[in-house]
Amino acid sequence: MATSFDMFGTLVSVERPADPAAAVARELRERDVAVPDDWEAAYREVHVDAPDGAEIPLPAHVSAALASRGADAPANAARRAVVAAFDPEVATLEGAVAAVRAAGERGPVGLLSNCSVPELVGRTLVRSGLSRDDFDAIVSSVACGWRKPDARAFETVADRLGEPVDSLVHVGDDPATDGGVRAAGGAFLDASERPLPELATAWRAGAEVDGC
Structure with missing residues (x-):
């Protein structure tokens, strides 16, 4: 049996900026980027045309938002500003490590996370009780190009497993x-209904779990 886990809200919790636009603006200014006066409005607007289900990397959105106001972020300033603005404080949720490792005793294990911020998944793992070695595949939407619930996100992690x-x-x-995994042909386990410590215990006991 192949298992994949969502990251944020399932395995870990992170402190997110209360005002993402302001956090990004602050980091842009730290990098000598001229932030438009109406940055809040520019940040909220859609600037990148993408297919349904596609992930738009946040640095691309930020660069396009700046360009829409005649501003520019030289070199990779937009990416560095976004990464710094979302640098996480991480708490590993109860049962996360046990559930991932119990799943690993049954078959390959992947991580599949919706995340538009480059490096955030990796940084989060480093600061959590988990590690890259706990997973046979790590897939983020910013890297693979597709966001859950799009079937292509689930197909990507399954293929890598x-x-x-x-x-x-x-x-x-x-x-x-x-839950979009169901449309792709797989099974969904809702961690809010079946807590991770309970899942870990059931898997290690070889008990049947609804959905798998």
Whole structure:
């Protein structure tokens, strides 16, 4: 059995900026970028045309928002500003480590996270009780180009686990996004209904779990 886990809200919690536009603006100014006076409005507007289900990397959005106001972020200033603005404080949720490792005793394990910020998934893992070694594949939407619930996100992690997507069990806390695995042919386990410590105990005991 192949298992994938959502990250944010399922395995870890992170402190997010209360005002993302302001946080990005502050980091842009730290890098000598002239931030437009109506930055809040520019940040909220859509600037990048993308297919349904596609992920728009936040640095690309920020660069396009600046350009829409005649401003420019030289070199990779937009990326560096975004990464700094979302630098996380991380708390590992109860049962996360046990559930991931119990799943690993049953088959390959992946991480599948919606995240538009480059480097954030990796930084979060480093600061959590988990590590890259706990996963056979790590897929973020900013890297693969597709956001859950799009089937292509689940197909990507299944492919990297070397398994067909219809054998994938995805564990997450959001039925609207994580539950998209069902449309791809896989099974969904709602961590808000089946807590991770309970899942870990059931898997290690070899007990049947609804959905897998």
